[in-house]
Amino acid sequence: MNFRQLIAFVLGLFLASSYQVSGQSFCGNTGGFSITPSQGCAPLTVTLKNLVPKAESVTYAYNFDRSQTTAPNPPLATPDSTFTYNLPGTYTILQYGSANGTGFSQCADVIVKETRAPNAELIRCTDGKVRLTLISDSISNAYDAIIVDWGDGSAQSWSPKSSSLYLDHSYASNASRPISLKGSYRNADCQQKMGVRTLTGTTPQSLARIEIKSVEMLESGEARVLYEGVEGVVTEVLIDNGNGQFTPTGKVGQGGGTQLATIAGLDPTKLYRFKLSSKNICDELVDSPTVSSISIREASLSLDEIISLSWQNLPNTGDITMYQLKRDGAIIFSSATELSYSDTDVICGNSYKYEIVAIIGNDIRSYSAPIVLEPQTSIPAMINRASVTVQDNSTITTQVTLAGEGLTSSYDLIVERAPRGSSNFKKISATDNQSLQFVDTNVDPSTESYCYRFQYENACNQKSPDFSSPVCSILLSSKAPEIVWNADSPFTEPVSSYDLHQLDNQGNIEVVISKELGTAHVLDLAKQSSYSYRVEAKSADGSMTSYSNLLRFRSDPIVLVPDAFTPNGDTHNERFEVKGYFISEFEMSIFNRWGEVVFHTSDLSGSWDGKVNSKEAAGGYYIYQINATDSSGQKIARKGSFLLIR
Incomplete structure (x- = not known):
């Protein structure tokens, strides 16, 4: 950049800042210059003359954007006052500089007219017929008329604005003649500079683009x-x-x-x-x-919430490069060879519109007519695999396995519960329950057994024909010296076996006692200390397991006293017999109503036969007094009455 250009650049920055503040175009009205000529035919050379007195650093831009708010970039600005326009158009010339220490700028327009020859195609036939097709572009549209010289002494004026872009002409013979055309203006401007295009044409006409x-x-x-x-x-x-x-x-x-x-x-x-x-x-x-054309249809393989589709077409001249399957307007599958697809991303109860598009060769497309389909489903089968198990003293969980037809991605698994032995089942699951494991916390499985049943409803509002067979929790209870449990199956199939688990104070299994199909176990209370028990049940096929509640036993002393006995010789309830467990020392006295001792023993296994001095005692109420010591040395005293029945 020379010194003069540098001054112009700095001045431009100064002017630009002022115009940017105001937000106006950089074109001002404080300059002045003349253009000779101000319009003409391309190529057009113009000469500028500065009209601003005492102007310094006068700079010009010969193709300036009037909407621009900043000075032109230095490569686009020049101090030269002469410039040649080779192409047609309306151009804005910007002048800027300084005078008397003040910047100035001014814009003016130059009109350059088109002179290039129009573009056209020529087709010749062997019988002498020709067709001239004008290419509609900016060159032809710039003219008021196109002058065609057919080369046989005839000429024709043709408006580029007409509805037809072609002219036909026939020659007396099939001799080839050059055809020329040029543009024309109404006022005969630019005649000396007007370009001429000469065409010879091709034989015959190509229609390859008609497709x-x-x-x-x-x-x-x-x-x-x-x-x-x-x-x-x-x-x-x-x-x-x-x-x-x-x-x-x-x-x-x-x-x-x-x-x-x-x-x-x-x-x-x-x-x-x-x-x-x-x-x-x-x-x-x-x-x-x-x-x-191409067609799409629902295939025969459609299953529960699966829409299977297939499509076909006849042979095309070009090869098919891609099939595109659309669902509701969006492409969900593409393939160059596959003619079928299974749509698994559908929900029962909704409708879907499918179309197939074949892309052939050079982006030729064939679209099928759309089809609207809904996912089909079968009636769900009854639930035949379920189990229940006790988790703790306030929780029972149920587990269901689904199989068969009619299963959908969303569903309602209905869970009902009733106390064991009752037919009054009530729904306990929430609406639209979609969990195969149900956790029931509104129960007391340590005191009661509960039965559950299940029914499946799919997304199409179709239910299984009936509820499943009831499955019941296992209730383990004490009937000392026995522990017993109910025989109701915790599965939708029979129980294959029960195992009784003996657990220590930390919940670890110490002993597993196989009970086969038995539902009771006799404890040796004299040898028992502190233990817990739980029953484990297994299904017939061995795939399901259920647990009962936990029953805890401690080594606390147990004294069982009958409230009556009948020593009448029928061999039933003949002796007044007290049973004690976890007892180390024992002493019992029996008194009649006058306070006399009629029987005394220090043997836990001792019992009274209802006789006093080998004679039968009178029927009526008697008093017992028991004093015992448990295994930890703690003293126990019991006193009460019982009835001797004759």
């Missing part, structure tokens, strides 16, 4: 054929109804660009082939590549 772009089948039975036409070329849509023979559809056009033909009265589930038949200016018929 089908897409075929779309509609539910209404219409086929929409979108194709690319050539201006002035008669093109007809042909159809093959499946017999291999193409017949006219009556859809004829001769427009250029994208054309649409709609063929009615078709079956959207059937397949058709389409092609174009075009006649060039030489009366030669040319067929386009063939494009097949």
Whole structure:
């Protein structure tokens, strides 16, 4: 950058800052210059003359954007006052500089007219006929008219704004003649600079660009054929109804660009082939590549909440590069070879619209008519695999295994409960319960057994025919010296065996006692200390396990005293016998109603036969007094009455 350019750049920065503050265009009205000439024909050379007195660092930009609020970049600014425009257009010239210590700027426009020759295509036929097709672009649209010299002494003026972009001409003989064309303005401007294009043409006319772009089948039975036409070329849509023979559809056009033909009265589930038949200016018929329609249908493999689809098409001239399956307008599957798909991402009760698109060769597309489908489902089977188990003294869990048809991604597993022995089942699960494991905390499994039953309702509101067979929790209880449990199965199938677990104070299993199908166990209380017991049940196939509540035993002394006995010789309840457990010392006295001792023993196994001095004692109430010591040395005293019945 020389010194003068540097001054101009700095001045530009100064001016730019002031214009940026105001937000206005950098084009001001404080400068002044003349343009010679201010309009003309390309190429146009203009000369500028500064009109600002005592101007310094005068700089010009010959193609400035009037909306710009900053000075032009230095490479686009010059002190030169002469410039040549080679292309047509309206250009803004910016002048800026300083005078008397103040910056100035000014803008003015230059109009440069088009002089280049128009673009066109020429087709010749062997019989002397030619067709000239004008290329509609910025060059041809700049002129008021196009002058065509056919080369045989005749000429023609042609408006580029007309609806037809082609001209036909016939020669007396088929001799080849050059054809020239140039632009023209109404006021005869630029005649000396006007460019001329000379064409010789090709033989015959090529119709390769006339081709089908897409075929779309509609539910209404219409086929929409979108194709690319050539201006002035008669093109007809042909159809093959499946017999291999193409017949006219009556859809004829001769427009250029994208054309649409709609063929009615078709079956959207059937397949058709389409092609174009075009006649060039030489009366030669040319067929386009063939494009097949495509159809989609529900396949026979659809299962619960699975929609299976398949599609097919007839042969095309081009190869299919991709199939795209759409659901509700979005692509869910693509393949170059597969002709089927199973959609598992569907929910029963909803409707889905499917379409298949075939992409052929150079982005030609065939669209199927859409189909609307709903997922199908079967009636769910009864639940035949379930179990219950006691988790702790306030919790029972149930577990269900689902199998068979009618299962859907969302469902309601209905859980009902009733006390064992009752038929009054009540629903305890929440609506739309979708957990196969249910946790029931509104129970007391240490004092009562509960039975559960289950029913499945799928997303299509179809329920299994009935509830499952009831399954019941195992209640382990004490009937000293026995512990017993109920025989109701905790499974939807029979119990194969019970195991009794003896656990220590820390909950570790010390002994496992196999009870097979028994439901009771006799404890040796004289040898027992502090233990807990739990029953484990296994299903017939061994796949399910259930646990009872935990029953705790401690080595606390137990004294069981009968409230009556009948020494009448019937061998039943003949002796007054006290049973004691966890007792180390024992002493018992029996008194009649006058306070006399009628029986005394220090043996825990001792019992009174109802006789006093070998004679039968009178019936009535008697008093007992027991004094004992447990295994820890603690004293125990019991006193009460019992009835001797004669």
